[in-house]
Amino acid sequence: MNNADYALEAKGLSREFGGFFAVRSVDFRLARGSIHAVIGPNGAGKTTLFNLLTKYLAPSAGAILHDGEDVTPLAMAQMAQRGVVRSFQISAVFSGLSVRQNLELALLRPAGIAWNLLGLVSRRPEVAERANALMHQFGLVEYADALAGNLPYGRKRVLELATTLSLEPKVLLLDEPMAGLGREDIGRITDLIRAAGKGRTLLLVEHNMKVVAELAERITVMVRGEILAEGSYQEVSSRSDVMAAYTGQTGAGAAHG
Ligand SMILES: Nc1ncnc2c1ncn2[C@@H]1O[C@H](COP(=O)(O)OP(=O)(O)OP(=O)(O)O)[C@@H](O)[C@H]1O
Numbered sequence: 001m002n003n004a005d006y007a008l009e010a011k012g013l014s015r016e017f018g019g020f021f022a023v024r025s026v027d028f029r030l031a032r033g034s035i036h037a038v039i040g041p042n043g044a045g046k047t048t049l050f051n052l053l054t055k056y057l058a059p060s061a062g063a064i065l066h067d068g069e070d071v072t073p074l075a076m077a078q079m080a081q082r083g084v085v086r087s088f089q090i091s092a093v094f095s096g097l098s099v100r101q102n103l104e105l106a107l108l109r110p111a112g113i114a115w116n117l118l119g120l121v122s123r124r125p126e127v128a129e130r131a132n133a134l135m136h137q138f139g140l141v142e143y144a145d146a147l148a149g150n151l152p153y154g155r156k157r158v159l160e161l162a163t164t165l166s167l168e169p170k171v172l173l174l175d176e177p178m179a180g181l182g183r184e185d186i187g188r189i190t191d192l193i194r195a196a197g198k199g200r201t202l203l204l205v206e207h208n209m210k211v212v213a214e215l216a217e218r219i220t221v222m223v224r225g226e227i228l229a230e231g232s233y234q235e236v237s238s239r240s241d242v243m244a245a246y247t248g249q250t251g252a253g254a255a256h257g
Pocket residue numbers: 017021022040041042043044045046047048049
């Protein structure tokens with residue numbers, strides 16, 4: 001693989017908070033078209049790495065490449081313009097708007113149309129049609145006219161995913177998409193994420209190992225700010241140092257097992 005085969009790359013990436021390295025000299029590659037998960041025990045640095053890759057945080061050292069180009073100085077919005085989009089945090093779901101309106105608004109956003117001009121939708125049938133298609137795809141038809149704020153929690157997360165995907169990102173980054181969800185919603189969102197992964201690159205930070213095993217072709221295990229292991233679910237889950245990290249038996253010296 002040459003550099004451009006990687007949708008995102010981190011080289012020597014570090015982030016320090018007052019002398020403490022949450023992420024330390026991480027080299028990471030996200031292969032184009034793959035579904036890749038970052039796992040690790042609490043405090044391992046997963047969210048910090050995610051925030052660095054999505055430009056929510058600036059690195060203390062190191063570089064980030066997108067499609068082989070150095071994007072280290074770029075802001076999150078510039079990454080979004082390049083098709084690198086994070087959910088769920090930045091996906092704007094407006095609780096006072098209906099599901100349909102939220103989707104229409106999300107579809108209008110790239111066109112730079114202000115949300116108080118939502119009435120324009122009626123003159124843009126292609127937007128209404130696309131919103132309908134998204135509602136079908138995401139199982140939201142029965143909630144079309146419900147206010148987003150009144151949706152059951154799991155459906156709200158589905159709507160967030162739908163609004164994010166309406167941007168047609170090439171690279172989608174999800175931070176703990178299953179957090180706070182019950183089993184039925186987890187099953188539904190796992191299926192939606194799998195479908196969303198077709199034709200795009202997907203990175204997720206996720207604690208739910210069943211979901212990781214089901215979705216991710218490649219898994220990076222972080223411990224204490226560093227990468228401990230990388231490979232398929234079978235590969236990483238059979239390593240004793242990975243198991244030890246999860247049961248809290250790892251010392252700093254075990255980090256490169
Ligand atoms: N803004 C910050 N200021 C100080 N320390 C921070 C900050 N953000 C993260 N840290 C520290 O960096 C370490 C890694 O945190 P991070 O949230 O990246 O881990 P994580 O693997 O995502 O953990 P979890 O699974 O619990 O969410 C932790 O020790 C955390 O306390």
